[in-house]
Amino acid sequence: MERRWASVAGGASIAVAGTARDAVAAPPAAGARQPAPPAATRALPAAARAARAADETPGGISPLWFWVGVGATAALGGATVGSGVDTLAKHDDYLNTRQAGGDEAGRRAETRTNVLLGTTVAAGVATGLLGLLAVRWSSAPPRRTGAAPARPR
Numbered sequence: 001m002e003r004r005w006a007s008v009a010g011g012a013s014i015a016v017a018g019t020a021r022d023a024v025a026a027p028p029a030a031g032a033r034q035p036a037p038p039a040a041t042r043a044l045p046a047a048a049r050a051a052r053a054a055d056e057t058p059g060g061i062s063p064l065w066f067w068v069g070v071g072a073t074a075a076l077g078g079a080t081v082g083s084g085v086d087t088l089a090k091h092d093d094y095l096n097t098r099q100a101g102g103d104e105a106g107r108r109a110e111t112r113t114n115v116l117l118g119t120t121v122a123a124g125v126a127t128g129l130l131g132l133l134a135v136r137w138s139s140a141p142p143r144r145t146g147a148a149p150a151r152p153r
Contacts, residue, residue: 059136060134060135060136060137061130061134061135061136062135062136063135063136063137065130065134065135066127066130066131066135069123069126069127069130069131070127072123072127073120073123073124073127076116076119076120076123077120077124079116079120080113080116080117080120083109083112083113083116084113086109086113087106087109087110087112087113090102090105090106090109091106094106
């Protein structure tokens with residue numbers, strides 16, 4: 001891989017070998033006169049900082065979206081339980097009265113409960129997958145400084 005040298009602010013030189021991540025700082029040669037770098041090379045330090053920041057930024061979505069999914073699943077679960085209780089009440093009313101048309105109301109209530117149950121299960125599965133695969137559960141890693149860690153004596 002070919003290395004090109006470019007001067008940057010402060011009189012230092014940078015060896016450019018491919019991408020901004022390959023940049024290596026080196027002192028200028030004694031008395032060496034270096035030509036002005038092209039515009040793409042002048043932007044190299046900013047590109048290197050952007051690449052480093054992208055590496056340090058954790059991926060994924062906010063945990064807030066997981067908790068919104070949990071809340072929606074809980075609300076759907078509550079509606080499903082309420083609908084199930086209503087369906088059982090309609091069934092008991094029909095058995096006690098055997099009124100014409102009473103069975104139709106029970107069937108509609110049963111269909112509503114089944115749809116709510118399916119929707120609740122789908123929301124629960126989607127929320128679980130969201131939590132497992134898409135949520136960023138940890139915060140950003142600590143930033144490294146140039147100081148070496150202290151050694152015990």
